Every structure is written in C-alpha cells, then in structure tokens.
Amino acid sequence: xxxxxMIGDVRVTRIHEYSGPTHDPKFLLPDLSQELLExxxxxxxxxxxxxxxxxxxxxxxxxxxxAGSNIIVVDTGVGNRKPREGMxxxxxxxxxxxxxxxxxxxxxxxxxxxxxxxxxMDHVGWNTRWLxxxxxxxxxxxxxxxxQDDFLFxxxxxxxxxGLDVFGASFEDSVMPIVDAGMSVMLKPGxxxxxxxxVEDARGHSPGQVAFRIRSRGEEAIFSGDICHNPIQIVxxxxxxxxxxxxxxxxxxxxEFLASSADxxxxxxxxxxxxxxxxxxxxEGAGFRFEPLLW
Ligand SMILES: [Zn+2]
Numbered sequence: 001x002x003x004x005x006m007i008g009d010v011r012v013t014r015i016h017e018y019s020g021p022t023h024d025p026k027f028l029l030p031d032l033s034q035e036l037l038e039x040x041x042x043x044x045x046x047x048x049x050x051x052x053x054x055x056x057x058x059x060x061x062x063x064x065x066x067a068g069s070n071i072i073v074v075d076t077g078v079g080n081r082k083p084r085e086g087m088x089x090x091x092x093x094x095x096x097x098x099x100x101x102x103x104x105x106x107x108x109x110x111x112x113x114x115x116x117x118x119x120x121m122d123h124v125g126w127n128t129r130w131l132x133x134x135x136x137x138x139x140x141x142x143x144x145x146x147x148q149d150d151f152l153f154x155x156x157x158x159x160x161x162x163g164l165d166v167f168g169a170s171f172e173d174s175v176m177p178i179v180d181a182g183m184s185v186m187l188k189p190g191x192x193x194x195x196x197x198x199v200e201d202a203r204g205h206s207p208g209q210v211a212f213r214i215r216s217r218g219e220e221a222i223f224s225g226d227i228c229h230n231p232i233q234i235v236x237x238x239x240x241x242x243x244x245x246x247x248x249x250x251x252x253x254x255x256e257f258l259a260s261s262a263d264x265x266x267x268x269x270x271x272x273x274x275x276x277x278x279x280x281x282x283x284e285g286a287g288f289r290f291e292p293l294l295w
Contacts, residue, residue: 001096002104003277003295007267008216010196011066013104014269014277017077017097021055022089028056028229031239040232043290047274048231056230057274060122062097063223064106065214070194071106072113073139074212074223075271079125082173090122097126098138111139113194116187117202117225118209119150120243121170123271128177135177144178145193148186149208151175166206166243202227202257204250205243211257213266221267227257229272231290234258234281258288267293 003014025032037049045051063074077097084090101108116123127144128135137144150167153159154175159167178184187193189201189210197212205226212223227250228234229241237254244250261268261281269278280291 002100004104005267005293005295007214007221008219009067010214010216012214012221012269013064013066013106015062015064015097015100015104016277017060017062017093017095018089019057019059019061019274020089021050021053022058023056025049025054025056028058028241029232029239030242032232032236036236037232040235044232047276047292058229058272059274059277061271061277062101062126063269064101064104065194065196066105067194067196067214067216070112070196071110072115072194072197073101073106073111073126073142074115074197074269075117075123075225076114076126076138076174078122079127079129079174081130082121082125083169084121090125093125098129108139109141111142114139114142114144115193115197115212115223116144116146117211117223117271118147118206119154119171119175120166120206120226121168121174123225124170124174127174135173137178137181137183142183144184145187145191146175146178146184147206147208147210148188149203150206151179151186151208153207197223202253204246204248204253205241206245209253219267220264221269222257222261223269224257225271227254228270231273231279234288234290237288262288 001016065072078090129138154171191199200211202209202211214221278293
C-alpha cells in the first residue's frame with residue numbers, strides 16, 4: 001500500500017487511498033473510442049482497463065516528500081467521511097490514509113507543507129478531517145499551498161456556473177476551513193515549495209492546475225496531477241478527460257508535458273494511474289509510450 005523511491009537526495013512515498021475498475025471509458029475519457037481502446041488491449045489490460053467489464057481502473061493516491069527537514073504531502077485524495085452524494089466511490093469513505101501516512105514517516109503533526117496540484121474534490125479531501133464537530137485542518141503545523149487561479153475560480157462561484165462542478169462541496173469542507181484558519185498560501189507557477197518542489201503551469205484540466213518538479217543530484221520527477229488520468233493519454237495525448245475544463249489548453253499542456261518528460265527522463269508521479277501507479281514517458285516513432293516504474 002506504500003512504495004518509496006529516492007530522487008537524488010529526496011525521498012518520495014506513495015500512499016494508496018483506493019483503486020479499482022470504477023469508470024466507464026466513455027464517462028472518464030469521452031474522446032476515447034472503443035476501437036482505439038481495443039487496439040491498446042495488450043498493454044492496457046489488466047492494470048489500466050478491465051476488458052471483461054469494460055471499466056477503466058482509477059486510483060486515488062497521495063504523495064509524501066521527505067527533503068531535509070521538510071515533510072511535504074502532495075495532493076490529499078478524497079478524505080474520510082466527506083459527504084459526496086451521487087458519487088458512490090467517494091461518499092463517506094473510511095480508509096487508512098492517516099495510518100499509512102504515519103507508517104511513511106509523515107504523521108500529520110510533523111507535516112510541514114501541503115502542496116495541491118489543483119482543487120478538484122479528489123485532490124483536497126484530506127486537507128481536513130471531522131474533529132470536535134467541524135472540519136479541522138488535518139495537518140495542524142503545515143502551510144497549505146493552493147493554486148491561486150483555481151481558488152479564485154471557485155471563490156467567484158464560476159465553478160458552479162459553468163456546469164462542470166468537479167470542485168463540488170469540497171471547496172466548503174476541505175478548502176475554506178484552511179483559508180479561514182490562516183494556513184493557506186496562494187500558489188503560482190515559478191514559486192518553490194519546501195526548497196525542493198518547483199511549481200510549473202499545467203492549466204487546462206482546471207483553471208489553475210500546476211505541476212511540481214523535483215530535481216536532485218541529476219535526477220528528476222514530476223507530480224503531474226491530472227495532466228493525464230490514464231496512461232492511454234500518453235499514447236494518445238489528444239484524449240482529454242471529461243473533467244478538463246479548457247479542452248484545447250489541456251491538450252497543449254499534455255503535449256508539452258509529455259515531450260519534456262521524455263526528453264528529460266523525468267519520473268512521472270500522477271494521481272490516478274493503475275499499478276504500478278507511476279512511470280516514464282518514452283518516445284516511440286512520432287509519439288510516446290508509457291514505461292511502468294519498477295519500484
Ligand atoms: Zn483527479
């Protein structure tokens with residue numbers, strides 16, 4: 001349930017919230033035709049697609065970074081006991097994420113930074129937990145870094161106007177309690193978090209999505225949020241998820257990300273891929289292929 005890898009001097013640990021064959025391909029990736037999916041069966045099955053059910057595997061995971069004395073949590077999953085009516089997989093979870101954080105050397109009170117790629121509900125949930133009758137910051141001694149353009153988008157109510165409310169109730173129960181507690185920092189591309197995460201523009205999936213790059217002793221990794229939901233988007237970068245708010249910008253961000261990840265041999269650390277949950281982008285012909293990570 002947890003995997004660890006060194007990137008130079010920086011330790012990265014994967015924390016598993018859940019994974020399973022939860023998504024109808026047409027729902028998650030409306031641009032993906034059944035024929036195209038079938039033609040990728042050999043490498044997509046069974047870790048990314050279950051042909052017998054015709055369901056895509058979707059994982060929700062968090063990442064922990066140990067760098068010097070800093071302990072950083074990157075994206076915070078769905079969270080426990082969050083009311084998410086209409087979303088059976090996310091509603092009222094009772095998972096062991098806190099126990100696994102402890103096992104990974106990141107007990108909540110020792111976490112120094114929380115870095116969020118974007119503010120969709122499956123990336124902010126563990127920001128808070130239900131304690132003493134209210135949603136309370138899970139990491140009491142951390143600064144929480146919120147992508148500014150996502151925050152402004154939600155704060156102005158535009159997330160509700162544009163018919164794509166992937167932010168959902170989480171803005172009220174998982175983001176605003178952090179802001180109200182004075183624990184938030186607005187995040188913009190070009191910043192650095194905890195002396196080790198470089199913040200890069202990755203908008204398109206959401207208005208303010210960012211990615212976090214680690215560079216240490218000649219090695220590189222990138223926390224890529226939802227630039228890709230499923231590795232088929234590495235082979236077919238034109239395929240957006242149904243949750244990408246700006247389709248053209250999401251494709252442009254994905255293409256630039258794939259080219260740079262391949263050319264720089266960057267380890268890609270996404271949130272939603274199936275087993276082994278991370279990997280490399282390699283050039284193949286005029287395009288790209290996915291190389292799963294051997295932990
Ligand atoms: Zn997501």
